[in-house]
Structure formats: C-alpha cells, structure tokens
Amino acid sequence: MSRAGRIARRGFLVGSVAIAGGVAFGAWRYTRPLPDPFAKGLPPGTEALNPYVLIDGSGITLIAPRADKGQGARWIQAALIADELDIDPAGARIEPGPVSKTYYNTALLQENLPVDPTDTGWLAQTLRAGSDVPARLLGLQITGGSSSVPDGFEKLRRAGAVARETLKQAAAMREGLSRADLRSGDGNVILPDGQRIPYTELAAEAASIAPVQDVVLRAPSQWRILGKPVQRADIVAKSTGTQRYGIDLAFDGMLYASVRAAPRGASVAKVEAAAAKGMRGVHSVVPIRDGIAVVADNTWRAMQALQEITIDWAFSDLPGDQQAVWDSLTAALDAAQIDSRPRDTGDVENALAAGAVIEAEYRVPFLAHAPLEPMNATVRISDSQCEIWTGTQIPDFVVAKVAALTGLGEDGIKVHNQMIGGSFGRRLELDFILQAVQIAQSVPGRPVKMIWSREEDFAHDQPRPAQIARGLGRVANGRIEALDLAIATPSVTTSWFGRVWRALPGPDATITAGAGDQPLAIPNYRVTGYRANEVFPVSSWRSVGASGNGFLHGSFLDELFAAAELDPLQGLIDLCNHDVSRRVLNELREISAWTGRAAGQGRGRGVAFCLSFGVPCAQVVDVADTPKGLRITRAFAVADIGTVLDPVNAEAQLSGGMLFGLGHAMNCELTYRDHVPEQTNFHAYQAMRLHQAPEITVRLLENGPLRGLGEPGVPPAAPALANAIFAATGQRIRELPLSRKVRFA
Amino acid sequence: MELTVNGQRHQIDAEAGMPLLWVLRDILGLTGTKYGCGIAQCGACTVHIDGMAVRSCQIALADVGGEVTTIEGLGTPDAPHPVQQAWIDHQVAQCGYCQSGQIMSAAAMLALQGEPDDQQIDRIMSANLCRCATYPRIRAAIHDAARRLATG
Numbered sequence: 001m002s003r004a005g006r007i008a009r010r011g012f013l014v015g016s017v018a019i020a021g022g023v024a025f026g027a028w029r030y031t032r033p034l035p036d037p038f039a040k041g042l043p044p045g046t047e048a049l050n051p052y053v054l055i056d057g058s059g060i061t062l063i064a065p066r067a068d069k070g071q072g073a074r075w076i077q078a079a080l081i082a083d084e085l086d087i088d089p090a091g092a093r094i095e096p097g098p099v100s101k102t103y104y105n106t107a108l109l110q111e112n113l114p115v116d117p118t119d120t121g122w123l124a125q126t127l128r129a130g131s132d133v134p135a136r137l138l139g140l141q142i143t144g145g146s147s148s149v150p151d152g153f154e155k156l157r158r159a160g161a162v163a164r165e166t167l168k169q170a171a172a173m174r175e176g177l178s179r180a181d182l183r184s185g186d187g188n189v190i191l192p193d194g195q196r197i198p199y200t201e202l203a204a205e206a207a208s209i210a211p212v213q214d215v216v217l218r219a220p221s222q223w224r225i226l227g228k229p230v231q232r233a234d235i236v237a238k239s240t241g242t243q244r245y246g247i248d249l250a251f252d253g254m255l256y257a258s259v260r261a262a263p264r265g266a267s268v269a270k271v272e273a274a275a276a277k278g279m280r281g282v283h284s285v286v287p288i289r290d291g292i293a294v295v296a297d298n299t300w301r302a303m304q305a306l307q308e309i310t311i312d313w314a315f316s317d318l319p320g321d322q323q324a325v326w327d328s329l330t331a332a333l334d335a336a337q338i339d340s341r342p343r344d345t346g347d348v349e350n351a352l353a354a355g356a357v358i359e360a361e362y363r364v365p366f367l368a369h370a371p372l373e374p375m376n377a378t379v380r381i382s383d384s385q386c387e388i389w390t391g392t393q394i395p396d397f398v399v400a401k402v403a404a405l406t407g408l409g410e411d412g413i414k415v416h417n418q419m420i421g422g423s424f425g426r427r428l429e430l431d432f433i434l435q436a437v438q439i440a441q442s443v444p445g446r447p448v449k450m451i452w453s454r455e456e457d458f459a460h461d462q463p464r465p466a467q468i469a470r471g472l473g474r475v476a477n478g479r480i481e482a483l484d485l486a487i488a489t490p491s492v493t494t495s496w497f498g499r500v501w502r503a504l505p506g507p508d509a510t511i512t513a514g515a516g517d518q519p520l521a522i523p524n525y526r527v528t529g530y531r532a533n534e535v536f537p538v539s540s541w542r543s544v545g546a547s548g549n550g551f552l553h554g555s556f557l558d559e560l561f562a563a564a565e566l567d568p569l570q571g572l573i574d575l576c577n578h579d580v581s582r583r584v585l586n587e588l589r590e591i592s593a594w595t596g597r598a599a600g601q602g603r604g605r606g607v608a609f610c611l612s613f614g615v616p617c618a619q620v621v622d623v624a625d626t627p628k629g630l631r632i633t634r635a636f637a638v639a640d641i642g643t644v645l646d647p648v649n650a651e652a653q654l655s656g657g658m659l660f661g662l663g664h665a666m667n668c669e670l671t672y673r674d675h676v677p678e679q680t681n682f683h684a685y686q687a688m689r690l691h692q693a694p695e696i697t698v699r700l701l702e703n704g705p706l707r708g709l710g711e712p713g714v715p716p717a718a719p720a721l722a723n724a725i726f727a728a729t730g731q732r733i734r735e736l737p738l739s740r741k742v743r744f745a
Numbered sequence: 746m747e748l749t750v751n752g753q754r755h756q757i758d759a760e761a762g763m764p765l766l767w768v769l770r771d772i773l774g775l776t777g778t779k780y781g782c783g784i785a786q787c788g789a790c791t792v793h794i795d796g797m798a799v800r801s802c803q804i805a806l807a808d809v810g811g812e813v814t815t816i817e818g819l820g821t822p823d824a825p826h827p828v829q830q831a832w833i834d835h836q837v838a839q840c841g842y843c844q845s846g847q848i849m850s851a852a853a854m855l856a857l858q859g860e861p862d863d864q865q866i867d868r869i870m871s872a873n874l875c876r877c878a879t880y881p882r883i884r885a886a887i888h889d890a891a892r893r894l895a896t897g
Contacts, residue, residue, distance in 0.1 A: 070840025070877050190850070199828060238841030239832040241777020241816030248776035256771065280760065300767035329814060371844040372781045372789060372876045421779075421842030422876045455780045489764065648836050653877065656839060659878030682786040682874060691867035693880035 084160030373421025464541030514546025519578030550715025604727025657713020663688025826858030
C-alpha cells in the first residue's frame with residue numbers, strides 16, 4: 001500500500017487546511033467542494049492537510065498526481081510544492097496519491113478549446129478561464145497534452161505556500177510570537193533567535209488551526225529549486241537498476257499471466273489448450289473477452305504455454321488490410337466529410353484560380369507507441385475490493401471501467417499508480433488493465449501480474465492514425481499567394497473517448513492541430529479537416545494531431561517556398577505574425593548559422609516550424625549523402641515554453657522529442673494485413689538508434705506563456721528532415737517513412 | 746542447476762531452456778534487468794557473463810557458462826560503478842527502462858576498449874534501443890566514464 005494510503009488509514013494525517021473548498025483551489029471561482037481524497041478512513045473530525053502535502057512525525061509526503069512516463073512529471077510536481085514549502089524535495093516521499101477528482105486537470109481542456117493558441121483576445125481568454133467548469137464536471141485526473149506543468153504551476157506552489165505559512169502560524173502560536181517574525185528553511189520554522197522547529201513537530205498543531213490562505217507566491221528570482229539545474233529524484237534509481245516499475249512488482253503468493261487477444265474485429269471460436277494445461281508451472285488457462293490468458297508460476301512459463309494453445313478466430317466482415325485504410329482516407333477527402341475548417345483567410349478559391357497551381361498529395365502511416373516497458377498490470381480481487389497496480393494516465397477511467405466490469409462500487413477500486421517505462425500515449429488506454437482484472441477474477445484473493453509479450457504489444461496497439469492530405473498552392477511575385485491544405489484522418493478523440501468513456505459529439509481539434517492553427521500570415525490560407533471512417537482503432541501518439549500534420553503542413557509549405565524561390569527560414573520569419581514564434585525562428589537562425597538550404601555537394605539543410613500545445617518550436621536538420629546512405633549530421637531545435645522550470649529535463653525533452661520524431665520519420669510504419677500489423681517486434685520497427693542520432697543543439701526561450709514540453713519537440717522533426725533531403729538531393733518525399741524512398745546510413 | 750549471480754551461488758530448479766532473463770527476474774527477484782522484446786533487438790535485458798555483455802533473453806539457463814553480473818551487481822546507489830556515476834551526473838535517464846541494459850553494454854565495452862571513439866560506440870551501443878532517445882547523453886556519459894576509468 002502506498003505511503004499516502006497507509007498514512008490515511010492510520011489516521012496520522014494532520015491538516016492545517018481542509019480540502020473542501022480549500023487551499024488548493026482557493027484561487028478558483030467555483031466553490032462547490034471537491035472531495036477530500038484522504039478523508040476516508042480518518043477519525044471523525046480529522047482533516048487532511050491539503051491534497052498535495054502530508055506531514056506526520058516521520059516526514060513529509062508530496063502528492064504528485066500526474067503520471068510519470070519519463071517526462072519528469074513526478075519530480076517537477078514535487079519541486080513546485082517544495083520550492084514554496086521550503087523543503088528539499090529529494091528528501092521527501094513523492095507519491096502519486098489516490099485517485100480523486102480533486103486532482104482534475106484544467107490545462108488539458110484549455111488545449112482543446114476552439115480558439116487559436118496564440119489568441120490573447122478577450123473571448124479566447126474567457127473561454128480558457130471558463131474551461132475550469134467542464135474540467136471539474138468531468139473531473140479528469142488525466143496526464144497528457146503536455147499539460148502537467150501549466151496545470152500545476154499555480155495550484156502546487158500555492159499548496160506549498162499555504163502549508164508553509166500554516167506551519168509558521170502554528171509555531172507562532174506555540175511561541176507567542178508573530179508569524180511575520182518567523183522564517184522557514186529546509187523543513188523547519190526558524191524563530192527570530194535562530195532556533196529551528198521541524199515541520200514534523202508542528203504538524204499536529206497546524207492541524208488544529210485555520211489555514212493561512214493569504215499567501216503571496218514567490219517571484220522567480222526567489223526560487224531555490226525551480227529554474228535551476230538540479231538532479232531529478234529518480235535519476236540514481238534509474239541509473240542503478242533500483243527504480244521499480246509496474247512490471248517489477250512482486251507480492252507473496254503472486255501468480256503470473258500473459259494473454260493472446262483476438263485480431264481486430266475477431267472473436268474466439270475454438271480453443272485447444274490441453275497441451276498448455278499440462279506444462280510445468282501452468283496454473284490455469286483463462287478465457288477473457290476476445291482472448292485467452294495463461295496463469296502460471298512465472299512469466300516465461302505463461303508465455304511459453306500460450307504458444308502451445310491453438311486458437312481459431314472467428315473474423316467479422318470488417319476490413320483487415322492496409323489498402324482499406326488508404327481507400328477510407330481518399331474517400332473522406334472526395335466525399336467532403338468536413339469536420340472543421342479552423343483556417344480560412346482571404347479567398348483561396350479565387351487566388352488559386354488566378355494562375356498555375358502547385359498540387360501535392362502527402363501520406364503518413366500508422367505509428368505504434370511501443371514504449372519499452374511492455375503493458376502490464378497486477379491485480380488482486382476480493383469480494384469487496386479490486387486493487388490494481390499499474391502505470392496509467394487516466395486513473396479515473398480505470399476506476400469507472402473496472403467498477404462496471406467487476407460490479408464492485410467505485411469505492412472498492414484502488415489504483416496504485418506506478419512509475420512508467422515510457423508511454424508516448426499508450427498508457428492512455430485501458431485494454432491491458434481490463435484484461436488483468438478479468439484474469440484476477442479467476443483467482444480471487446491472489447495477486448496476478450499480467451505482462452504482455454512485445455508481439456502482443458505490436459498486435460494490439462491503437463496506433464497514431466494514417467493520414468492523407470492534399471495541398472494546393474500558388475506562388476507569384478516571389479511570395480506565397482495561396483495555401484490550401486485538406487487533411488483526411490479518423491478522429492483519435494472519438495476513437496479514444498469511445499473506448500475509455502463515451503464518444504463525444506462535435507468536431508475534433510486534433511484532426512487539424514499543428515496545421516490549422518499556425519501563426520502565419522499567408523494572404524489566402526485555408527486548412528480543412530476531413531473526418532475519415534475509422535478502419536482500425538486509433539489513439540493519441542506523442543504530439544497527437546500535430547505529429548502527422550506538422551509534416552503535411554511543414555513539407556508543403558517548403559514546396560511553396562522553393563517554388564517562390566524563397567529561403568525557407570526567411571520565408572517563415574516573414575510570414576510569422578506571432579512575436580513569440582518569430583523570436584524562436586530568429587534564435588534558430590542564429591544558433592544554426594543559417595545561410596540557406598544549400599550546404600555543399602551532397603549536403604542540404606532543412607527547416608520546419610510547428611506551434612503545438614501552445615509551444616512554438618522550430619528545427620533545422622543537416623543531412624549529407626554518403627556512400628552508405630543519407631546521414632543526419634547535425635540538428636538544432638528552439639522552443640519557447642515561457643518559463644523553464646527544470647532546465648536539465650527541458651533540454652532532454654526537446655532533444656528527445658526531436659529524435660523521436662526523426663527516428664519514426666526515417667524508419668517506422670505500422671501496416672495491417674489480415675487484421676493485424678505486419679510489424680511484430682522491434683526488428684521491423686527500428687525507430688531511432690544511437691548510430692543515427694545526431695548531435696542536437698537546443699535552446700529554450702522564455703517569452704511566451706508557461707507551457708509543457710513533452711510533445712512540442714516532435715512535430716517539426718519529420719518535415720525538417722524531409723526538407724533537408726530535398727535540399728541535398730532534389731528529391732521531394734511526400735510519404736513517410738522516408739526509408740521507403742531513400743536509404744539511411 | 747547452479748548459477749552464480751553477482752558473486753552469489755544459487756541452486757535453480759527450472760527448465761534448462763528457461764532464458765536467463767526470467768530466471769533473474771521471476772526466480773531470483775533481480776528486476777533491474779528488463780524485458781523489452783524477447784528477441785535480442787532492444788538490449789534492455791543486457792547482463793554480463795564473465796564480463797561479456799550478453800542479451801539474457803537469448804541465453805538459456807543451461808547455457809550460462811560463467812559468472813553472471815547484473816545491474817545490481819555492477820554498483821549500488823551508495824557505491825555506483827563509474828559508468829553509473831557518469832549516467833547520474835549527465836542525468837541520462839528519462840523513463841529509465843532501457844538504462845540498465847545501456848549501462849551494462851557500456852560498462853562491458855569500456856572494460857575492453859578503454860576510450861572508444863564515436864564509431865566504436867555507434868557499433869556497440871546501437872544494439873540498445875532507447876525509445877525516449879536519450880542518445881546524446883548516453884554518448885556524453887560514455888566518453889565521460891571512459892575518462893574516469895582511464896584516470897582510475
């Protein structure tokens with residue numbers, strides 16, 4: 001059981017601040033009380049300190065409700081609290097806490113509002129402010145959309161500040177002093193004579209007084225941890241093999257399991273499992289919905305036994321091949337299934353009719369998430385309770401769906417969120433968790449750890465959708481006169497919400513994100529999203545809509561710059577109508593020493609820009625054509641995230657995001673045949689490896705609003721590379737992966 | 746069967762064909778060694794056998810012909826190996842799931858090669874997949890660790 005859970009159960013919790021209508025949300029306008037996540041199990045009259053800070057006699061626990069999949073979320077949440085609380089976060093326990101609607105995410109909903117991310121007008125600001133209402137109604141405790149930092153920036157610091165001042169007030173009352181005369185530092189209240197009283201000694205008294213609400217958050221110049229290069233708390237564990245992930249858990253009496261699920265649209269017709277049941281260590285063969293599980297006394301025996309089971313699948317008449325996907329996308333464009341048209345400036349029709357039109361069709365493939373930690377969940381079920389240990393970005397949905405599946409009340413579902421070995425959006429799904437629950441139902445009272453094989457992971461990913469786009473453009477007099485981009489894609493939002501909750505009506509902003517929301521003043525400029533039928537289920541993949549749209553838009557724009565004989569970086573700067581973005585482009589020109597596409601015989605430079613998740617990001621890629629193939633020789637990336645709270649990790653996120661984008665652009669696609677992907681493991685899905693990874697020069701600017709950086713580094717990478725290949729070889733590649741057309745060293 | 750891991754001898758009652766990876770993880774409880782692909786494509790399961798880096802998902806228990814060292818035996822949080830210390834100083838890890846394997850591959854390479862150049866690093870370390878793409882810091886940490894090891 002988690003530390004927070006144990007504390008709550010023992011009733012040691014002391015509260016200076018009631019959560020109901022209280023501290024964490026004191027700045028918010030809606031006063032309907034949120035549930036106290038620690039209230040249950042506490043003696044009557046005891047209050048939780050606040051939902052983010054727990055103090056007992058033995059130490060301080062910071063609650064970091066956003067899931068950590070490697071983006072450093074757990075650490076930055078702790079640092080935001082600790083900087084105001086005046087403690088060393090490395091010395092505190094950092095825990096995900098229980099599932100509670102108290103930890104809802106406002107920033108994520110803001111990102112999906114129908115206003116431009118750069119629009120600072122009254123209406124846009126009002127809509128963003130108002131997004132607190134639906135977020136709270138939905139109560140989404142969700143990790144995604146590069147939102148953990150903007151969501152937590154105010155409320156986590158405020159939680160730390162209120163806790164600090166309340167502890168000081170408790171000390172002031174004990175000593176007969178004024179709070180204004182006290183200071184705090186390193187987990188202590190410091191009296192005027194220098195005497196130090198540890199927070200842990202003051203906790204009980206702090207619990208009995210009214211919280212100090214009138215706190216003033218510190219200016220950045222006063223920050224001790226934020227903005228400084230510090231060592232993340234998980235770094236030592238992750239360098240010594242001592243970090244525990246969900247897949248590493250062990251309990252007394254635990255069983256192990258693995259599964260094989262039906263291909264898309266199929267169900268189990270007949271199972272021959274006699275041989276498997278007789279194998280050493282096999283406990284049982286368990287039918288689950290649309291699949292079979294083996295329960296055994298270790299993982300390998302479960303996986304081995306699965307291979308000895310013969311399953312006949314009953315296929316539906318749903319299409320199962322890749323061609324059906326391309327046909328569906330083409331049909332969506334032709335049938336004008338318009339989902340949204342977020343950009344419609346000038347008169348595109350007339351501008352295109354005025355002269356020669358440049359026309360191009362682009363395609364991007366399905367991409368698998370394939371995080372390195374295979375999907376896994378450990379579950380123990382009793383008559384009244386279902387405990388789940390897993391890494392998830394959507395704990396509320398886990399509770400709701402498991403409650404429905406088991407018939408237990410939501411109060412009986414306990415989720416213990418784990419450190420996650422990569423996600424890229426994969427842990428926004430519930431499939432593997434619901435399987436593990438079904439398996440655990442077959443062995444009540446015993447914990448079962450279910451681990452997918454890597455083959456199961458590739459077979460049952462819900463990938464980033466394939467897309468087709470048609471670009472029409474016209475250039476004249478050395479400038480772009482018109483750009484008309486039509487993008488066809490299935491809706492990841494509809495697909496995903498349909499699986500985890502219920503399908504939502506209305507247009508899907510992700511269909512055009514990264515293309516229809518770019519701060520460019522093209523005189524006649526139109527971007528239209530067409531909703532294609534979903535042939536295979538699709539999902540959010542790091543940077544979501546912008547992951548594909550960044551390539552479609554950034555590549556076609558480069559074609560038009562080339563046709564107009566414009567320098568592409570100067571062209572972007574000249575078109576840019578957003579000051580924060582323009583400064584990103586100028587900085588990129590500076591650090592890359594940009595003088596143009598040309599870089600000598602067999603060499604070329606490409607540039608691309610994409611504003612996604614509110615972050616303008618621009619990148620330059622240098623390529624050289626060598627006897628062994630094309631090689632990326634250097635790369636440069638600039639982004640503006642408003643305030644750099646964790647400089648060491650921010651650099652890693654931008655560099656890693658760009659390399660993630662480059663690796664998939666070069667090497668990866670998921671193609672379906674007979675209802676399953678043809679790529680079954682990493683031999684057929686190489687992504688980025690060290691020998692192809694260039695040195696990257698990274699710069700972070702702080703001119704815009706505070707934003708997160710888990711995703712915005714991805715979208716410009718693919719077009720910058722394709723544009724560099726055009727510069728080096730003259731070949732314009734309009735289809736990913738690029739390795740379909742060129743060879744990489 | 747007898748197996749020596751991190752200097753400790755164990756009697757293992759398991760099938761001869763069980764991969765070393767699962768003996769380590771599920772029987773000995775040494776979970777620092779990771780399962781990632783099961784077909785020697787990702788390197789997350791890399792351990793040393795008599796100092797050589799091997800993919801433990803591909804070595805059957807009966808074929809283990811030497812002493813096994815896992816990430817837990819290379820160094821500890823209190824006393825990290827120089828390669829681990831370089832990984833800590835450069836803050837290489839993002840999700841961290843591949844890093845046990847990366848560190849074991851790098852440590853074996855450095856024990857043999859002294860101060861490898863970038864091409865040697867490419868050749869050996871490209872067998873280890875990092876989905877977060879921490880490669881620039883992996884390369885920097887290897888060069889740093891090589892210098893530390895050279896100067897003792």
